[in-house]
Amino acid sequence: MKHISKIYNAGTVTEMCLFDDFNLTVGDGEFVSVVGSNGSGKTSMLNIMCGSIPIDKGQVLINGESIDRMKEFERYRKMGRVYQNPALGTCPNMTILENMSLADHKGKRFGLSSGVNKARAGYYKEQLSSLGLGLEDKMNVKLGALSGGQRQAVSLVMATLTPLDFLILDEHTAALDPHTAEIIMQLTDKVVKEKKLTAIMVTHNLRYAVEYGSRLLMMDKGHIVMDKSGEEKANLVTDDILHVFNQISIECGN
Amino acid sequence: MLDLIISTVTQGFIYALLSYGIYITYKILDFPDLTVDGSFPLGAAVTAVLLVKGVNPYLTLPLAMAVGALAGLVTGVIHVCFGVRDLLAGIITMTALFSINLQIAGSNLAVGRDVDTIFTAEPVATVFGNFTLLQRKLIVAFLLVVIFKILLDLYFKTKNGLLLRAVGDNDVLVTSLAKDKGKVKILGLVIANALVALCGCVVCHEQRSFSATMGTGQMVFGLATVIIGTTIFKKEGFVKGTTAVVVGSVIYKVCIQIAISLGLPANLLKLVTAVLFLVILVVGNRQKGGHKEACLR
Numbered sequence: 075m076k077h078i079s080k081i082y083n084a085g086t087v088t089e090m091c092l093f094d095d096f097n098l099t100v101g102d103g104e105f106v107s108v109v110g111s112n113g114s115g116k117t118s119m120l121n122i123m124c125g126s127i128p129i130d131k132g133q134v135l136i137n138g139e140s141i142d143r144m145k146e147f148e149r150y151r152k153m154g155r156v157y158q159n160p161a162l163g164t165c166p167n168m169t170i171l172e173n174m175s176l177a178d179h180k181g182k183r184f185g186l187s188s189g190v191n192k193a194r195a196g197y198y199k200e201q202l203s204s205l206g207l208g209l210e211d212k213m214n215v216k217l218g219a220l221s222g223g224q225r226q227a228v229s230l231v232m233a234t235l236t237p238l239d240f241l242i243l244d245e246h247t248a249a250l251d252p253h254t255a256e257i258i259m260q261l262t263d264k265v266v267k268e269k270k271l272t273a274i275m276v277t278h279n280l281r282y283a284v285e286y287g288s289r290l291l292m293m294d295k296g297h298i299v300m301d302k303s304g305e306e307k308a309n310l311v312t313d314d315i316l317h318v319f320n321q322i323s324i325e326c327g328n
Numbered sequence: 329m330l331d332l333i334i335s336t337v338t339q340g341f342i343y344a345l346l347s348y349g350i351y352i353t354y355k356i357l358d359f360p361d362l363t364v365d366g367s368f369p370l371g372a373a374v375t376a377v378l379l380v381k382g383v384n385p386y387l388t389l390p391l392a393m394a395v396g397a398l399a400g401l402v403t404g405v406i407h408v409c410f411g412v413r414d415l416l417a418g419i420i421t422m423t424a425l426f427s428i429n430l431q432i433a434g435s436n437l438a439v440g441r442d443v444d445t446i447f448t449a450e451p452v453a454t455v456f457g458n459f460t461l462l463q464r465k466l467i468v469a470f471l472l473v474v475i476f477k478i479l480l481d482l483y484f485k486t487k488n489g490l491l492l493r494a495v496g497d498n499d500v501l502v503t504s505l506a507k508d509k510g511k512v513k514i515l516g517l518v519i520a521n522a523l524v525a526l527c528g529c530v531v532c533h534e535q536r537s538f539s540a541t542m543g544t545g546q547m548v549f550g551l552a553t554v555i556i557g558t559t560i561f562k563k564e565g566f567v568k569g570t571t572a573v574v575v576g577s578v579i580y581k582v583c584i585q586i587a588i589s590l591g592l593p594a595n596l597l598k599l600v601t602a603v604l605f606l607v608i609l610v611v612g613n614r615q616k617g618g619h620k621e622a623c624l625r
Contacts, residue, residue: 151506163504165497168490176490180505186483189490233504 093118093296096132100240104303105266106274107283109315110293116276119293120244123274125149136239151181154233156226158245163229166218170209170228173217174198177232201231205261223254227261234265241266243275247282255279259286280319284312292318334466336585340578341469342530343553347573348480349523350550355558355569357496357516359407362418362547366425367399367521369543371528373433376538380439385446388529396525397518399425404514422543430540437538445533465534472530476523477570483519492516524550545598552605553577559608 093115100106110116121127123134125146133140141149157163164173175190178198199210205227209220217225226246234241243262247255263286266273277283283290292300292315300318346368353361371392378388399421407417439445446452447465456464483489495502495512502509524546532538557576561567587600 145508147503147506147508149506150504155504157500162498162500165494165501167497168493172490175487176494176501176505179487184487184491184507186486186488189485189487 093122093129093132096296096298098291098298100272100274103270103272104289105263105272105287106289106291107287108274108276108291108293109278109280109283109319110291111319113295114293115296116293117244120155120242120274120276123149123240124153124155124242152239153242154236154238154240155242155244156229156233156246158248160222160225160229160249163232164217164225167216169214169216170202171195171198171213173228173232174201174235177235180236201235202228204264205231207257221254223250223258226250226254226258230258230261230265234269234271238269238271241271241273243273243277245276245278248278262286280315281312284315290315331462332585332589334462336581337578338462338466338469338534339585340581341466341473341574342534343527343549343581344473344574344577345476345527345530346524346546346550347553347557347577348476348570349520349527350547351554351569351573352480352492352516352520352523354551355496355554356493357513357520359414359496359513359517360418361400361403361517361520362415363399363403363421363425363517363521364418364524364547364550365543365545366422366429367396367524367543368528368531368546369429369538369540370399370425370432371396371525372532372538372542373429373437373528374525375529375532376433376437376439379443379445379532380437382443385444385449385533388533389446389526392525392529393522396528397522399525400517400519400521401514403521404517407517408510408514426540426543429543433538433540435540439532439536441536443536445536446530447533469530469534472526473574476526477568477574480570481568488515545601548601548605549580552601552608553580555608556580 096115096119098119108116108119118127122129125134125141125144129142134142136152165176168176171190175194175198178191178194195213199213203210207224207227209224209228212220217228220228226249230246246262247258250258259282262275265271273287275282275287289303290300291298300315346364350361350364353359353364374395375388375392378391379385383391402424403417403421406412406420407414412420447461447468452464452468456467459467484493491502491505491507491512492515494505495509495516499509502512528542531542553576554573555576556579557572557574558569560575560579561572583604584597584600588594588597592600
């Protein structure tokens with residue numbers, strides 16, 4: 075992302091300049107975790123990448139190519155996203171098999187050939203069994219009948235089923251209980267490593283941010299206030315960033 | 329008595345074609361499509377004019393579907409490309425179609441007794457020659473319902489069909505699949521209104537007339553049949569949605585026929601439809617355990 079500027083409600087009393095000349099480069103194969111208080115611009119940053127919200131200035135590039143002119147759905151050809159809300163990543167009234175078939179067909183033409191390819195069912199089962207949740211035996215169960223954690227696990231598998239340039243994880247463990255969140259986080263780490271994905275994860279859980287990923291960013295008011303990677307990142311402990319985090323909060327009067 | 333039963337069931341089958349359309353928009357796409365009140369008489373208007381002009385009656389079926397598809401396309405474009413809310417987009421098209429229908433066929437158009445319809449022309453006349461006209465109507469209506477049920481069921485199983493179901497279920501996912509959800513919605517509206525116009529076409533064949541007001545309340549009727557059908561078979565997982573709405577349509581027509589036989593004035597029909605629909609909605613909501621007597625405390 076180069077020189078991004080984003081102004082909310084420009085020209086009105088509530089005008090708010092979130093990003094002013096914001097720059098971020100994510101290297102190939104990096105797993106970036108992003109932390110920051112509410113309103114620091116984490117989710118806005120993701121939305122700008124995906125094209126869900128327009129920008130006023132600047133460029134978003136993938137592999138050196140600008141994707142500014144691409145519509146939101148076009149950008150997803152090479153991007154995957156797991157949302158905070160487990161219901162957004164899957165179709166509740168369709169079976170696991172149908173959901174997986176949809177995801178498997180991402181980026182191709184949805185023509186009049188059979189929607190569910192029986193020959194691929196084995197592959198789907200294999201992918202689901204790696205989650206270790208027993209979902210591979212529930213292929214004909216509708217997604218709506220599964221728990222939030224199970225749905226989120228399926229969402230994760232679906233988002234990463236086809237080759238990706240970039241995986242976006244938008245507080246994807248925030249709506250889950252601590253135990254399930256832990257499982258999903260471990261699965262995420264496994265999937266990212268196995269498929270050698272480039273990923274960016276927004277989280278409110280400082281421990282996840284420290285434990286997982288190869289790079290850590292802290293954001294505040296549209297700026298990156300901390301950027302640690304490699305050796306530095308590996309030596310970080312939760313208390314270090316909690317300290318910085320608290321300082322910012324105190325300044326803001328929270 | 330038997331004749332009355334046959335004609336009522338025939339009505340149920342014919343209107344099931346409209347229910348298919350509403351099933352797609354309301355149940356699958358989650359789109360309250362009021363275009364129906366305009367595309368239904370549109371199908372009838374086109375059919376009436378073509379029949380009077382002496383066109384082959386069977387040719388009117390695909391032609392009516394084509395104009396219906398066009399109506400759906402208009403609503404879809406208004407909604408998706410211009411960002412008009414779903415309900416309003418349908419109302420705009422419906423209102424415009426009222427004038428268009430008047431332009432096509434005037435306020436009323438009768439098809440003369442000497443003109444062949446899909447129930448009397450060859451090859452139906454030869455193949456089902458041993459049956460009375462009433463029975464033939466039932467057979468042809470049944471065949472149409474079955475043919476389109478099979479076509480739709482097959483379609484829902486294709487990749488494209490899956491995508492259509494996904495849009496109604498969770499359109500965020502469709503965007504994540506790198507597909508334009510707007511285009512899929514438009515496609516759904518096109519298919520649905522083609523079916524609705526087809527229903528208008530068959531109704532025109534059956535009653536040999538078109539009237540500009542015949543579309544009023546068709547949307548509510550269709551919704552009622554879809555809700556009746558899908559509620560009855562909610563627990564029966566193996567019954568397909570398409571089958572459910574056919575049953576819903578027949579049940580509805582039987583109920584209305586019973587009401588008329590008991591002395592209900594025909595002028596009150598739409599009022600009864602509206603009340604019945606309200607009752608179905610309220611009962612359906614109660615069963616879901618949702619919204620309860622918010623204002624009836």
